[in-house]
Amino acid sequence: MSEYAAVARGVTKRFGQTLALDDVGIEIRAGESHALVGRNGAGKSTLVSVLTGMQVPDAGEVSFFGEPAPPVADRAAWRRHVACVYQKSTVVPELSVAENLFINRQDLGGGLISWRKLRREASSLLETYDVAVSPDELVSALTVEQRQLVEIARALSIGSRFVILDEPTAQLDGPAIERLFDRLRSLQDKGVTFLFISHHLQEVYEVCQTVTVYRDARHVVTAPVAEMSKPGLIEAMTGEAGGLNVPGGDDRPSSGEEVLRVSSLSGEHFSDVSLLVTRGEVIGLAGSASSGKHEFAETVYGLRRPSLGTISVDGSAVRGGDVPAALKAGIGCVPRDRHQQGLVLDLSIAENATMSTAGSFVWPSAQRSAGRAAIAAYDVKAAGPDQPVSDLSGGNQQKVVMARALAGDPSVLVLINPTAGVDVKSKESLLGVVDAQARRGKAAIVVSDELDDLRVCDRVLVLFHGRVVREFDRGWRDQDLIAAIEGIAGEMDAGQ
Amino acid sequence: MTKAMTPPVRTPPPPAKQRFRLARYQDLALVPVILILLVIGAVLSPIFLTPANLIAVLTQQSELSLLVLGQAMILIVGRMDLSLESTVGLAPALAVALIIPASAGGLDVGLAAWLALPLCLLIGVVVGGVNGFLILKVGLSGFMVTLGMLTLLRGLQLAITEGKSLIDVPESFLYLGSTTWLGLPAAVWICVVCYAVGIFVLKYLRAGRSLYAIGGNSEAARAAGIRVDRVVWTVLVIGSVLAVVAGILMTGRLGSVAATQGEGMIFQVFAAAVIGGISLQGGKGTLFGALSGVLMLGLVEQILRLQGVSGFYIQASYGAVIILALVVTRFATGQKQE
Ligand SMILES: Nc1ncnc2c1ncn2[C@@H]1O[C@H](COP(=O)(O)OP(=O)(O)OP(=O)(O)O)[C@@H](O)[C@H]1O
Numbered sequence: 064m065s066e067y068a069a070v071a072r073g074v075t076k077r078f079g080q081t082l083a084l085d086d087v088g089i090e091i092r093a094g095e096s097h098a099l100v101g102r103n104g105a106g107k108s109t110l111v112s113v114l115t116g117m118q119v120p121d122a123g124e125v126s127f128f129g130e131p132a133p134p135v136a137d138r139a140a141w142r143r144h145v146a147c148v149y150q151k152s153t154v155v156p157e158l159s160v161a162e163n164l165f166i167n168r169q170d171l172g173g174g175l176i177s178w179r180k181l182r183r184e185a186s187s188l189l190e191t192y193d194v195a196v197s198p199d200e201l202v203s204a205l206t207v208e209q210r211q212l213v214e215i216a217r218a219l220s221i222g223s224r225f226v227i228l229d230e231p232t233a234q235l236d237g238p239a240i241e242r243l244f245d246r247l248r249s250l251q252d253k254g255v256t257f258l259f260i261s262h263h264l265q266e267v268y269e270v271c272q273t274v275t276v277y278r279d280a281r282h283v284v285t286a287p288v289a290e291m292s293k294p295g296l297i298e299a300m301t302g303e304a305g306g307l308n309v310p311g312g313d314d315r316p317s318s319g320e321e322v323l324r325v326s327s328l329s330g331e332h333f334s335d336v337s338l339l340v341t342r343g344e345v346i347g348l349a350g351s352a353s354s355g356k357h358e359f360a361e362t363v364y365g366l367r368r369p370s371l372g373t374i375s376v377d378g379s380a381v382r383g384g385d386v387p388a389a390l391k392a393g394i395g396c397v398p399r400d401r402h403q404q405g406l407v408l409d410l411s412i413a414e415n416a417t418m419s420t421a422g423s424f425v426w427p428s429a430q431r432s433a434g435r436a437a438i439a440a441y442d443v444k445a446a447g448p449d450q451p452v453s454d455l456s457g458g459n460q461q462k463v464v465m466a467r468a469l470a471g472d473p474s475v476l477v478l479i480n481p482t483a484g485v486d487v488k489s490k491e492s493l494l495g496v497v498d499a500q501a502r503r504g505k506a507a508i509v510v511s512d513e514l515d516d517l518r519v520c521d522r523v524l525v526l527f528h529g530r531v532v533r534e535f536d537r538g539w540r541d542q543d544l545i546a547a548i549e550g551i552a553g554e555m556d557a558g559q
Numbered sequence: 560m561t562k563a564m565t566p567p568v569r570t571p572p573p574p575a576k577q578r579f580r581l582a583r584y585q586d587l588a589l590v591p592v593i594l595i596l597l598v599i600g601a602v603l604s605p606i607f608l609t610p611a612n613l614i615a616v617l618t619q620q621s622e623l624s625l626l627v628l629g630q631a632m633i634l635i636v637g638r639m640d641l642s643l644e645s646t647v648g649l650a651p652a653l654a655v656a657l658i659i660p661a662s663a664g665g666l667d668v669g670l671a672a673w674l675a676l677p678l679c680l681l682i683g684v685v686v687g688g689v690n691g692f693l694i695l696k697v698g699l700s701g702f703m704v705t706l707g708m709l710t711l712l713r714g715l716q717l718a719i720t721e722g723k724s725l726i727d728v729p730e731s732f733l734y735l736g737s738t739t740w741l742g743l744p745a746a747v748w749i750c751v752v753c754y755a756v757g758i759f760v761l762k763y764l765r766a767g768r769s770l771y772a773i774g775g776n777s778e779a780a781r782a783a784g785i786r787v788d789r790v791v792w793t794v795l796v797i798g799s800v801l802a803v804v805a806g807i808l809m810t811g812r813l814g815s816v817a818a819t820q821g822e823g824m825i826f827q828v829f830a831a832a833v834i835g836g837i838s839l840q841g842g843k844g845t846l847f848g849a850l851s852g853v854l855m856l857g858l859v860e861q862i863l864r865l866q867g868v869s870g871f872y873i874q875a876s877y878g879a880v881i882i883l884a885l886v887v888t889r890f891a892t893g894q895k896q897e
């Protein structure tokens with residue numbers, strides 16, 4: 064057996080005119096957790112699809128444990144070598160957990176499906192990997208975290224000892240990330256090898272031993288994590304010296320002029336939340352996945368209907384549950400999930416970016432130049448404004464969603480996980496955009512699990528079980544905020 | 560094990576023209592096929608390229624093309640309407656029956672003859688509106704609702720006419736079905752105008768673009784501020800109204816409403832749309848593409864007809880032709896059909 068769980072050499076992959084991978088390689092030692100980092104569009108997900116046999120490279124070769132990779136058509140063989148939790152889920156939502164675990168081998172080798180046996184096997188598999196879900200549950204009812212665990216358990220049960228995780232933490236909240244990491248470490252102790260992709264560099268330091276950096280479709284460096292400082296890593300990713308500079312906005316001028324007023328708003332998963340945002344103010348909303356913060360933000364934008372309470376912008380009431388009314392009142396939104404709500408993947412960048420703002424007449428040339436402007440303003444890595452959004456890398460898609468939210472120059476921004484899947488450098492520039500909007504007198508609500516996103520805020524409200532339980536002014540300490548999010552904070556003081 | 564690092568090279572921004580150019584002209588993919596068919600037709604039959612023959616092809620396809628126009632929009636918005644073919648028969652039959660006396664097979668209601676056209680169009684609005692209500696407001700399966708409507712409307716027509724053809728057709732229908740304007744049949748002009756408007760709206764109006772957004776991802780369309788239900792409902796109504804117009808033209812051309820008017824057309828409608836590059840999953844395709852699908856089918860049919868493929872074989876050969884056309888388009892456009 065070879066010392067390497069997976070090796071790729073000289074891999075080149077082209078999509079039309081875009082060179083996604085340019086003669087790159089990677090060597091992943093058996094038993095290590097190997098991080099792959101790089102800016103949006105650097106080619107990470109493309110490498111993953113080559114390593115999992117989903118895409119055939121134009122040149123180059125892949126081997127697992129010293130054996131050359133199986134032919135592309137032999138999916139079963141690939142699945143024995145390597146498993147992957149993709150950015151998008153690959154489980155079948157309307158089937159039970161048990162069936163998903165044994166998908167396409169439901170008969171367990173017997174020819175006829177015995178549902179009792181299937182269920183038993185599934186329970187014992189879930190038990191082995193310590194996944195606390197019932198085998199009868201429909202996958203569509205699971206949380207993102209549980210779904211990922213089911214995918215990992217399935218991967219390991221097929222016999223693969225090499226697992227790729229493409230941005231697994233992008234949609235998880237803090238505690239869930241910790242639980243995932245504990246699990247990774249214990250699996251690693253049992254000899255499982257991981258390739259881990261993330262834009263959160265601290266996670267790389269937390270769970271990985273080796274890191275590989277790609278930039279602009281090329282391999283830049285592979286080194287032990289211990290030998291790479293964070294600024295060094297960022298430099299390798301961006302090609303520019305200098306660390307990161309998330310705008311704090313301490314010096315943002317404040318004004319007393321009210322823009323958004325939310326009065327005792329109640330709805331699904333939250334109740335009686337009131338909020339007053341003034342011009343130039345950025346408010347953060349923190350809380351666990353079940354805290355109701357997403358639902359609250361979606362209600363403000365009209366995606367959900369409130370059961371009680373009112374929303375008004377600049378003093379005039381906005382009809383609840385009516386997105387066009389919210390847009391008209393001057394509310395712009397980055398929705399929670401870019402694939403589900405943010406983008407129409409088959410349409411072009413230009414069309415997506417102008418979707419909420421187009422006038423009655425749409426002139427393709429004007430649309431194209433608006434698209435070009437968005438590409439430049441948000442640093443989207445794309446071939447041009449006519450490129451379908453489906454061709455973009457995950458982080459670049461997110462930037463298009465941001466462009467759309469800001470296209471109509473709204474006076475209130477509702478940003479839900481605005482930097483999900485965005486690389487460090489772009490995160491800095493997107494948060495810079497939020498800061499700049501605030502300085503122009505706009506109000507913003509940032510709903511996020513990431514402390515970096517919340518740093519740009521003037522105040523952070525913490526929701527717990529649908530109610531605001533704490534409010535932090537600037538200068539909060541990480542651990543205090545995290546404790547409040549997890550509901551540990553003893554005193555439920557200073558409601559609002 | 561720090562490895563030698565490749566020097567950081569910035570790849571020049573790719574010119575990225577070729578692929579997108581091609582994508583932009585995807586709608587023209589069928590044009591060469593149509594040209595080839597014209598050549599084949601000309602070789603096989605000396606009269607093929609005469610104006611009379613070509614006009615005949617256009618006239619024959621005009622009714623189908625209106626149905627395809629409606630269906631294409633409905634498919635783009637991510638739905639389907641199977642009941643269009645029954646609407647083609649029911650709307651004229653019901654309108655005529657409300658006008659003519661019982662002795663001529665009518666309902667003896669005796670409405671004024673000038674009401675025939677508005678009444679017909681109103682029936683289209685009602686049928687599309689009811690379909691939309693059941694699908695969008697009640698939340699029923701669109702496939703099943705329109706399949707049910709297909710049977711219901713056909714049955715209604717049979718009940719009203721007792722299975723007979725209505726031959727006492729209003730003047731207005733006959734005029735539209737037979738007159739020519741500037742040398743071309745009125746039916747062809749109506750199609751040209753409808754398609755021109757449709758193509759313009761779907762390309763240059765925000766309302767038209769919203770069809771693609773809804774068909775591509777209705778959740779995202781909603782989050783972008785598009786009133787999804789309203790747009791879908793409107794499209795369903797427009798589809799039914801276009802089917803009614805097709806029915807009027809057919810009635811006028813044939814001089815009667817047969818009990819089976821429109822029967823079996825839905826297959827050709829879907830075939831032309833898919834051949835023309837409309838995706839059955841929604842969100843993809845253009846009306847120009849759909850129109851070229853119609854023309855392609857029409858030319859093939861006419862070639863067969865001129866070759867004298869006879870009676871019992873003609874139906875089988877149409878089926879075969881459609882499948883063949885699907886195969887040809889699959890390779891001519893290089894795109895998988897969905
Ligand atoms: N199917 C495709 N067609 C055309 N271009 C593509 C396709 N898939 C990827 N690309 C391009 O290849 C490049 C690399 O994309 P990839 O998804 O590998 O980036 P990534 O490193 O995973 O980025 P992110 O961190 O944003 O997920 C991008 O410029 C992207 O636009």
Ligand SMILES: [Mg+2]
Pocket residue numbers: 107108109150456457458
């Ligand atoms: Mg990616």
